[in-house]
Amino acid sequence: MDVAQAKNICVDESEKNIDDQMEEILASYTGTKDELISMLQKVQVRFGYLPESAMECIARFLKVPESTVFGVATFYAQFKLVPTGRNIIKVCRGTACHVRGGARILSHIKKTLGITPGQTTPDREYTLETVACIGACALAPTMVTNDETHGQMTTKKVDELFKSSDEGEDA
Numbered sequence: 001m002d003v004a005q006a007k008n009i010c011v012d013e014s015e016k017n018i019d020d021q022m023e024e025i026l027a028s029y030t031g032t033k034d035e036l037i038s039m040l041q042k043v044q045v046r047f048g049y050l051p052e053s054a055m056e057c058i059a060r061f062l063k064v065p066e067s068t069v070f071g072v073a074t075f076y077a078q079f080k081l082v083p084t085g086r087n088i089i090k091v092c093r094g095t096a097c098h099v100r101g102g103a104r105i106l107s108h109i110k111k112t113l114g115i116t117p118g119q120t121t122p123d124r125e126y127t128l129e130t131v132a133c134i135g136a137c138a139l140a141p142t143m144v145t146n147d148e149t150h151g152q153m154t155t156k157k158v159d160e161l162f163k164s165s166d167e168g169e170d171a
């Protein structure tokens with residue numbers, strides 16, 4: 001399918017910026033149902049989550065009910081249905097971290113950011129998540145900011161991390 005054909009699939013959408021990009025994404029597919037997961041992955045890489053209009057567009061492209069696309073998107077944990085923040089904070093909730101004060105770290109971050117796990121700050125700066133174990137139990141309690149692992153966390157170290165992150169932005 002070429003770009004012009006893909007464009008016709010999305011003409012009804014109001015979110016034009018997303019539509020323009022969907023044309024580009026869908027143009028590399030033939031329109032078979034087994035391409036659905038790959039399409040969703042590409043959309044998520046592009047937008048950081050799966051916008052509703054993008055999923056509707058895929059449904060029309062594949063000629064399947066929207067519920068089919070939403071069903072797949074909600075089944076797999078890898079897919080995010082809401083926008084994430086520029087920084088992803090993951091706090092470990094595994095046993096090793098728990099016994100070494102992980103709950104206190106999580107509670108402090110929740111209070112500092114004013115959000116709970118699964119939420120994003122209104123300015124879309126931070127998304128807070130929890131994980132079962134990040135595989136660095138010897139460093140418990142641990143947390144990850146984007147791809148960087150931080151061990152032996154204390155509330156003071158959390159404050160320093162956020163402070164340095166804010167200063168990095170101001171620079």
Ligand code: FES
Pocket residue numbers: 092093094095096097098132133134135136137138140141142
């Ligand atoms: S339990 Fe937290 S890193 Fe393994």
